[in-house]
Amino acid sequence: MSTPADELKTAVIIEDDPEIRHILSEVLESSGFSTVSVGNGIDGVRAVLTYKPLLTTIDVTMPGIDGIEAAKRIRAQSDTFIIMLTGLSDEADVIAGLGAGADDYLLKPFRPRELRARVEALLRRSRSAPATPPAAPQGSVGPSFPVARAAISADAVVSAVGPDVPAAPDAPAVSAPAPADGEWLVHRDLRLHPENRVVLVGGDELDLTRTEFDLLATLLESKRRVRSKADLTLVLRGESYVTSYYVGDADKRAVEAHMTNLRRKLGESAANPRYIETVRGVGYRLTAESA
Known part of the structure; x- marks a missing residue:
């Protein structure tokens, strides 16, 4: 059964090609989104801040x-x-996009079915409840359609880039609730609370992206069991893709990029890991409890 929250799903499309904007709008609207399409990066950033979308696509x-x-x-x-x-x-x-905070990527040309599958996988992941967006400008938001996707030719797909708006002042920091000790996942002086999505290193809170948090949580839960890059790709996508088609070399490189960013925030290097070690040719796992 649909809920009011379902009906308020909004996506912002930042794309300078009118034809591609139209294609992306149709694909996302078929998945139940209302879309706000803009033709340049400045308006794209403003649209995100105004409409507080659940999803944003950026070329x-x-x-x-x-x-x-x-x-x-x-x-x-x-x-x-x-x-x-x-x-x-x-x-x-x-690599650069994931380092900038993107959750996923699509290589062009892409198939509409793949875009919808990736969007659905993102929506299965934990996130804070979105704020109710204001009504979109007349003509910029498309109606909701049944979840069905028309095939779109490969050469009809994507080309875009990003915004040019001065960043708004940072919001004041809000202290995270202090969960009970028994609810933490712990490795050395690294502590992660799955439900509150809090990560502490030596008592200091880390600012991780959703993807970095999910990767770290998966490794902490797995302890010394090695997780392959393909396995981690499927975990990030809710293990909904059971065919190897969706886990290609680019997917594995994306996991590598997220791991590089995560290690940087943890203050460690792959050569001298304190928390996460690379198992060459296989994947990643936690380091031993003691050096």
Whole structure:
């Protein structure tokens, strides 16, 4: 049964190509979203701050500031899910986009079915309840349609980039609730609370993206059991993709990028790990309890 929250799902599309904006709108509206489409990065950042969308798509190469910078500015002020769009020849953009705070990516050309599958996987992941968005401008928000997706030709797919808006002042810090000790996942001086989504290192709270948090939680729950990059990809997507088609080399490189960002925030390196070690040719696991 649909709920009022379901009916308020909003997506912001930041794309300078009118045809691609239309394609993305149709795909997302078929999944129950109302869409707000903008043609440049400045308006894209403003739209995210105004409509507080559940999902935002950003292409990497629009005029003005690029999608990487747009993602950084949006992530600094919003917990919207971000999907970056990039060309097959620009996989370096995947790494940069994930480092900027994106949750997932799509290589162009993509199939509408794949976009919908990735969106559905993101929505299964934990997030804070979104604020109710204001009504979108006349003509910019599409109606909701049944969850069905029309096939779209590969060459009809994507090309965009990001915004150029000064970042708004940071919101005042809010102290996280202090959960009971028994609810924490602990490794050395690293503590993670799954429900409150709090991570502490030596008593200091870390600011992790949703994806970094989910990766760390998975490794803490797995302890010394090795988790492969393909396995971690499926975990991030709710293990809904059971075929190997969806876990390609680019997916594995995306996990590597998230792990690099996570290690940087933990203050460690792959060469001298304190919390997470790489098992070459396989994946990742926690380090031993003592050095």
